[in-house]
Structures are given as structure tokens and as C-alpha cells.
Amino acid sequence: MNNTSNVSIGRVVEGRGGFYFVHDDDRVIMATARGILKRDDQLIYVGDLVKYKILPNDEAVVTEIYKRNNFLARPPVSNLEMLVVVFAAASPQVNYPVVDKLIAACEFKNIDVSICITKKDLVTEEELEEHLRIYENIYPTVSVNGITGEGIYDLMDIIRGKNVALAGPSGVGKSTIINHITGEFSAETGSISERTGRGRHTTRHVEIFCLPDGTNVYDTPGFTSLDLPEVEITEVRKAFPEFRKLNLMCKYSDCIHINEPECAVKHALSEGKIGKTRYDSYCLMIDEVRKWQK
Numbered sequence: 328m329n330n331t332s333n334v335s336i337g338r339v340v341e342g343r344g345g346f347y348f349v350h351d352d353d354r355v356i357m358a359t360a361r362g363i364l365k366r367d368d369q370l371i372y373v374g375d376l377v378k379y380k381i382l383p384n385d386e387a388v389v390t391e392i393y394k395r396n397n398f399l400a401r402p403p404v405s406n407l408e409m410l411v412v413v414f415a416a417a418s419p420q421v422n423y424p425v426v427d428k429l430i431a432a433c434e435f436k437n438i439d440v441s442i443c444i445t446k447k448d449l450v451t452e453e454e455l456e457e458h459l460r461i462y463e464n465i466y467p468t469v470s471v472n473g474i475t476g477e478g479i480y481d482l483m484d485i486i487r488g489k490n491v492a493l494a495g496p497s498g499v500g501k502s503t504i505i506n507h508i509t510g511e512f513s514a515e516t517g518s519i520s521e522r523t524g525r526g527r528h529t530t531r532h533v534e535i536f537c538l539p540d541g542t543n544v545y546d547t548p549g550f551t552s553l554d555l556p557e558v559e560i561t562e563v564r565k566a567f568p569e570f571r572k573l574n575l576m577c578k579y580s581d582c583i584h585i586n587e588p589e590c591a592v593k594h595a596l597s598e599g600k601i602g603k604t605r606y607d608s609y610c611l612m613i614d615e616v617r618k619w620q621k
């Protein structure tokens with residue numbers, strides 16, 4: 328992305344030992360942050376879109392950080408556009424409150440959500456269908472078999488061109504999925520493993536794989552859980568998109584759908600139009616928020 332001067336724009340894909348690796352089209356430039364940024368004590372995070380320039384001595388220096396769309400502290404990354412919330416159809420058994428809390432945190436942070444159910448080979452069609460039914464009308468939802476790679480293309484269609492990370496408990500198959508996805512471009516991503524000088528998934532820090540189709544996959548050891556921001560009780564509803572339309576039909580506009588009469592959400596729940604596990608997760612979040620307020 329060159330313009331008139333020797334200033335270019337790229338994305339920080341890794342930070343290590345005081346160096347920042349900046350991805351710009353098909354190159355990765357190793358840059359430092361001397362100069363303006365150092366003076367102002369500005370921190371650079373993986374995911375940042377930055378301006379950098381090449382000095383006469385060929386040294387690359389980051390000179391400016393573009394405004395971040397968002398920032399997550401643990402692990403520290405910026406500009407995430409979609410979180411793929413991953414859980415296994417079996418082994419380990421899904422913990423819906425954990426899944427729904429990851430989703431809710433994204434809703435508050437304005438990060439798109441998609442759902443990926445792994446290990447479909449371990450359950451019957453009916454059992455898989457039960458998991459799918461909970462989410463497929465709310466978020467883009469796919470099921471995959473990490474062993475055969477079945478379903479990986481469906482996932483790639485959902486994440487294409489976005490800055491994405493995978494989140495979910497350990498053992499559900501996140502690394503397996505990332506290996507499938509980067510494997511599709513193995514010739515092209517080779518340069519990235521050369522950069523780290525290690526196997527692709529032995530890293531303990533955050534790193535972004537910039538795939539040739541424009542997808543930026545954040546590979547992080549973290550994101551097994553995300554904290555909810557300190558919201559008001561009535562705001563928890565906003566993290567459940569399937570409640571939003573119904574809100575309007577509750578008798579009270581500030582209905583939090585727990586004990587109020589003529590509640591459209593509870594009515595939908597009794598008719599099976601809202602998932603029981605989703606509603607239970609919602610109630611747990613309300614409890615959590617109530618505890619903060621005491």
C-alpha cells in the first residue's frame with residue numbers, strides 16, 4: 328500500500344523482542360517503534376493498522392497507529408471483527424453458560440459472532456441437530472469434523488475477508504481448525520512459519536495469519552472466556568438478539584424477563600421458540616450483574 332512518500336500502511340501481525348512484524352500486501356516487514364510513538368508512550372498491539380516508513384538505512388519504523396475499532400485485553404489484540412465461538416458436540420461436553428457468555432461479551436464489544444460445532448463424528452444426526460437448533464437462527468452456524476475436514480469450507484465462507492479469532496474451551500478442536508484453514512493455503516503461509524522459525528502452533532503468544540483470500544486469523548492461546556463489561560441489568564437483554572424483537576411485546580418496556588407478568592420472552596420460552604439453554608444462560612448473567620450491584 329504505497330503512497331506518494333515512503334510511508335506505507337500495514338497490519339501488525341506479531342510483536343516480539345521489541346520488534347513489530349507488519350504485514351503489507353504480500354510482505355512482512357520487521358519494524359521498530361522508535362520516534363514519535365516511543366516519545367508519546369503509545370503501545371502497539373497485534374491487530375493494529377499502522378503507518379510505517381523505511382529510513383535511508385533500510386530500517387522500518389512504525390510512525391502512527393490508526394484508531395482501533397476495539398481492543399481486548401486478555402490476550403491483548405485489536406480490531407477483531409468476528410469471533411468464532413467453538414464448542415464440541417461431545418467430548419468435552421458443551422458448557423452452554425460459557426458459550427453464551429463468550430457470545431454476550433462480543434455483542435457488547437460489537438464483534439460479530441459465528442458458531443462452530445466440532446466433533447460431529449462423535450454424535451448422532453439428532454444430537455448434532457439439537458446443538459445446531461439452538462444457534463442457527465441467531466448466528467451463522469456450522470458443524471465440522473476436524474479429522475476429515477468436513478465443514479471447513481463452510482466455516483471459511485463465513486470468515487472470509489474478516490479479522491477473526493477462534494474462542495472456546497481447551498480440547499474442542501480450535502488448533503485443528505486453524506491447521507485445516509492455513510493448510511488450504513500452505514504454500515502461501517509457509518513464509519509465516521519461516522518468520523517465527525518454529526512450528527506454526529507451538530507459539531504461546533498472539534500471531535495473525537494473513538491468508539491470501541484476505542482473511543486474517545488471529546492465533547491466540549487465550550479466549551477460553553471473556554469478561555462481561557459492567558453493564559446495567561436491563562442491558563443484559565441486548566446481548567441476546569433473539570430477545571430483542573420480543574422486548575417490544577412485553578407488558579413493561581423495562582421487563583427483564585424473569586418474574587414480570589405478560590412477558591413475551593417467557594411466553595416464547597414456553598412455546599419452545601427461545602432455547603432453554605439460552606434463557607438459562609441469560610438468567611445466570613442477570614444473577615452475576617445483580618451481585619456486582621450489591
Ligand SMILES: Nc1nc2c(ncn2[C@@H]2O[C@H](COP(=O)(O)OP(=O)(O)O)[C@@H](O)[C@H]2O)c(=O)[nH]1
Pocket residue numbers: 445446447448449471472473474495496497498499500501502503504
Ligand atoms: N473425533 C474428533 N476429534 C477431534 C475433532 N477435532 C479435533 N479433535 C481432536 O480433539 C483434540 C483437541 O484438539 P485441538 O485442536 O488441540 O483443540 P484446542 O485445544 O481447542 O486447540 C485433538 O486430539 C484433536 O485431534 C473432531 O472433529 N472429531
Ligand SMILES: [Mg+2]
Pocket residue numbers: 501502503
Ligand atoms: Mg489449541
Ligand SMILES: [Zn+2]
Pocket residue numbers: 574577578582583584585587589590591592593
Ligand atoms: Zn419480558
